[in-house]
Amino acid sequence: MAHDQVQLPAGPAAPQTFAAADGGLAQPEADNRFEDCITANDGAIRRTAAEAGIRSGELERQIRLHLPSVDPGLLTPETSADAVESILQPALERAVAIDLHERITALGANMKLLNQADYQGRRDLRLDAVDGPSLPLRVDRIKPSVGNEYQSSLHYLRSIRGDTHLHYGVFLPDAELPMAYIAVSPCDRSYMLEGLIGGYRFEDVVVLTRMYGLPGLPANVMSMMVKHLIRSVRRVTGARIMLTAYNPLLGFNGSVYRASGFRPFATAPVAYSYDHRGQYATRRLGRNARLSRVDTPPNVLMARGLDRISQGSLNEVKSLVRISDDDYWGKTGATVGDVLSPAPLGLASSLHDLEQMLENVWSPQTAQACAAAECSPSMSCNGQCASSSIWLVRELKRQFQAHAVYCSGHVACADRVFSRPPSHSWVEVGGGEGGSLVVDMALRTRQGKYICEDRRSLARRGIRYDAIERLTIDQLPAQPVWQRFESLDDEVYSLGRTAESQ
Secondary structure (H helix, E strand, O other): OOEEEEEOOOOOOOOOOEEEOHHHOEEEOOOHHHHHHHHHOHHHHHHHHHHHOOOHHHHHHHHHHHHHHOOHHHOOOOOHHHHHHHHHHHHHHHHHHHHHHHHHHHHHOOHHHHHHOOOEEEOOOEEEEOOEEEEEOEEEEOOHHHHHHHHHHHOOOOOOOOOOOEEEEEEOOOOOOOOEEEEEEEOOOHHHHHOOOOOOOHHHEEEEEEEEEOOOOOEOHHHHHHHHHHHHHHHHHOOOEEEEEEOHHHOOOOHHHHHOOOEEEEEEOOOOEEOOOOOEEOOOOOOOOEEOOOOOOOEEEEEEEOOHHHHHHHOOOOEEEEEOHHHHHHOOOOOOOOOOOOOOOOHHHHHHHHHHHHHHHOOHHHOOOOHHHOOOOOEEEOOOHHHHHHHHHHHHHHHHOOOOEEEEEEEEEOOEEEOOOOOEEEEEEEEEOOEEEEEEEEEEEOOOOEEEEEHHHHHHOOEEEEEEEEEOOOOHHHOOOHHHHHHHHHHHHHHHHHHHHO
């Protein structure tokens, strides 16, 4: 394993090592260039925020997020104001947009209840205050479309994780929206697993990928929320351990995670990418964006056991694994251009259950006006191809750790060519001797069976799939079909909740 071990020192840390923070939490030394820049411009940041009518803390975070894009020569005491000025516009635009959505969301979250007193969260899911009434809280799963809105509009990254499969919120009494939110996704980074003690597999691990709380969130609520959702995550996913990360450059110190039982186990590089407007783009979406120009401090990776044995193994961590740049960039999920791995075992036998799930939630809201509805005499299509294919890409990743690809384009049969213009969608996964496996739930044979065959077998039957566009799960939230997928995903969520209540 190409990782270095970083011992946790008992005393003050030397440069390029790690300091033991309160509670034994290890974190990288602060990068003085960034911290000095923020400190020197603190007054200007506050004035700009006040003039815009937004919180200075959010503007500062967006400035921190965009500072790696500046010319390294500007990160000096003499030119730090120029550094901030050069990225102020994209940072301010994002901070203003977040502030607007927070004001609207606070109404639906019934945050006005917190104006009665100075509240603190308690372990038994309530808020207490010396001079106010006790308020009961509820931690529950929420509709995927609501969770996606929190990711895209409220979280500082302002980006949807397409592979999110669990969305949680904590609610005040009579609230329609949560005052705090957490997202959980599968683990698809092998360097994360290699840094853990215990020999975990991908199916053993989930990742807490987004955490957000509205302004004015009482103390202890977020850590309390994490503790209460752990049982649900374990029951729904069967996972044994949950991973997450925090970024010291953005002003985070991991205190919420530490209070929830997380332990640090590694550090990893951070990729900062920016689009043509200078706006930050996440690593998963920034493959064609401009990369940062400045060396930055690493993220701290943390883990929380979801059972006693797994949590106990984390207590044995005496040093942090330093993930190398090569492993960070090389040991990740597959991209469209990668050689696909073989189709996962058990896939074909599981598709019947997935098919039944989809058929139970298909509706006009999840369908498209699909040109492939004019199918050949030997096949039929119900217009559900796009939303169903996105759902399948995510489910194949969640259930089988398969890097499936969403495809759209033409389908041709021996008796007729259809789906022109390219309006049919399907999924491809694996790369065996017969070529990638085509999975198409919306296009049916004369016998009413969905398509699940490798390309060679389909060709022998006179069926040819020609992809015009191939997209990973990370690229799909930006596509027009995503809204129909959200309608389908919400219906799957509601169907599952109904089954749980019976």
